[in-house]
Amino acid sequence: METVLSGIRSTGNLHLGNYFGAIRNFVKMQHEHNCYFFIADYHSLTTHPTPDDLHRNVRQVLVEYLATGIDPEVATLYIQSDVPEVAELYLLLNMNVYMGELERCTSFKEKVRKQPENINAGLLTYPVLMAADIIIHRATKVPVGKDQEQHLEMARTFANRFNRMYKVDYFPPPYAFNFSEELVKIPGLDGSTKMGKSEAEGNAIFLADDPKVIRKKVMRATTDSGPEQPGEDMSQPVENLFNLMRAVSTPDTVQHFLDAFNGATIRYGDLKKQLAEDIISFTTPLRERILEISADDAYLGKVSRMGAEKARESARKTIREVREIIGFKPF
Numbered sequence: 110m111e112t113v114l115s116g117i118r119s120t121g122n123l124h125l126g127n128y129f130g131a132i133r134n135f136v137k138m139q140h141e142h143n144c145y146f147f148i149a150d151y152h153s154l155t156t157h158p159t160p161d162d163l164h165r166n167v168r169q170v171l172v173e174y175l176a177t178g179i180d181p182e183v184a185t186l187y188i189q190s191d192v193p194e195v196a197e198l199y200l201l202l203n204m205n206v207y208m209g210e211l212e213r214c215t216s217f218k219e220k221v222r223k224q225p226e227n228i229n230a231g232l233l234t235y236p237v238l239m240a241a242d243i244i245i246h247r248a249t250k251v252p253v254g255k256d257q258e259q260h261l262e263m264a265r266t267f268a269n270r271f272n273r274m275y276k277v278d279y280f281p282p283p284y285a286f287n288f289s290e291e292l293v294k295i296p297g298l299d300g301s302t303k304m305g306k307s308e309a310e311g312n313a314i315f316l317a318d319d320p321k322v323i324r325k326k327v328m329r330a331t332t333d334s335g336p337e338q339p340g341e342d343m344s345q346p347v348e349n350l351f352n353l354m355r356a357v358s359t360p361d362t363v364q365h366f367l368d369a370f371n372g373a374t375i376r377y378g379d380l381k382k383q384l385a386e387d388i389i390s391f392t393t394p395l396r397e398r399i400l401e402i403s404a405d406d407a408y409l410g411k412v413s414r415m416g417a418e419k420a421r422e423s424a425r426k427t428i429r430e431v432r433e434i435i436g437f438k439p440f
């Protein structure tokens with residue numbers, strides 16, 4: 110069985126794009142692999158050094174992941190800062206990582222541009238911490254998006270370098286986990302092809318959005334002036350609404366509106382009303398779970414302690430072995 114690990118950003122609520130992208134697959138994957146999912150709260154300090162709402166953000170992400178069906182009894186679900194062994198491995202790895210390779214990293218260069226007032230060492234060594242996250246459990250498969258591929262490549266470099274430097278075959282190099290055709294790309298409501306939290310306001314539908322908010326967002330979604338005669342091409346924004354519909358509505362519903370579009374009799378208002386109701390039916394059970402779990406402090410406490418315990422057991426073993434390999438010895 111393969112060890113799969115994924116780090117989750119500790120800011121931002123989950124939206125439909127996250128759900129149909131990675132998360133739905135995580136829920137499935139947890140039964141097929143040895144899965145570690147963790148909330149990367151140390152990492153968040155590289156961009157938000159003094160966040161007033163750090164704890165609230167982490168809590169909300171934990172709640173939402175649980176609501177989607179990640180089972181803390183099956184997978185190891187934990188919070189990065191609950192596992193201080195990660196910080197120790199990060200320190201040790203840092204000794205064998207070069208300034209030059211970190212400075213060349215695309216995400217670092219981007220951050221230098223974006224936050225010139227706070228180019229901290231944590232930003233520079235972000236990929237080292239990420240490598241520590243992965244190899245502390247000797248994970249071999251990491252589900253990552255395109256934007257994280259370079260970080261993963263660096264994790265492989267650091268794992269291989271460790272093995273070479275200490276003449277061991279200890280860390281397996283981690284590779285991207287490919288969901289292949291199971292990835293469903295959810296478009297945004299603003300006419301762009303991607304749903305994302307950093308896009309325009311109203312572009313994303315969050316799992317925790319209430320029905321009123323969903324209706325409002327969908328009714329405001331970008332369209333065009335409508336087909337004037339049968340058989341016209343579909344513009345991107347309208348195609349987006351159909352793609353959203355394909356994710357949440359029945360095939361009959363999709364066909365009905367496709368026929369209306371092709372016959373040039375469509376009224377986008379009707380399509381949006383239907384789409385909003387189908388999104389609401391889809392997200393309602395998730396939203397209810399979110400509210401239920403969020404009200405249960407005792408459960409969240411239990412889940413986070415259990416996650417930390419399981420993660421630390423694996424992390425402690427690695428740290429013990431790494432210390433021995435490097436040459437730290439008790440007197």
Ligand code: TRP
Pocket residue numbers: 114115116117118149152238239242243251252253257260
């Ligand atoms: N850098 C990742 C992101 O921004 C989050 C992350 C941190 C991560 N540590 C990780 C992802 C380890 C995979 C494995 O999304």
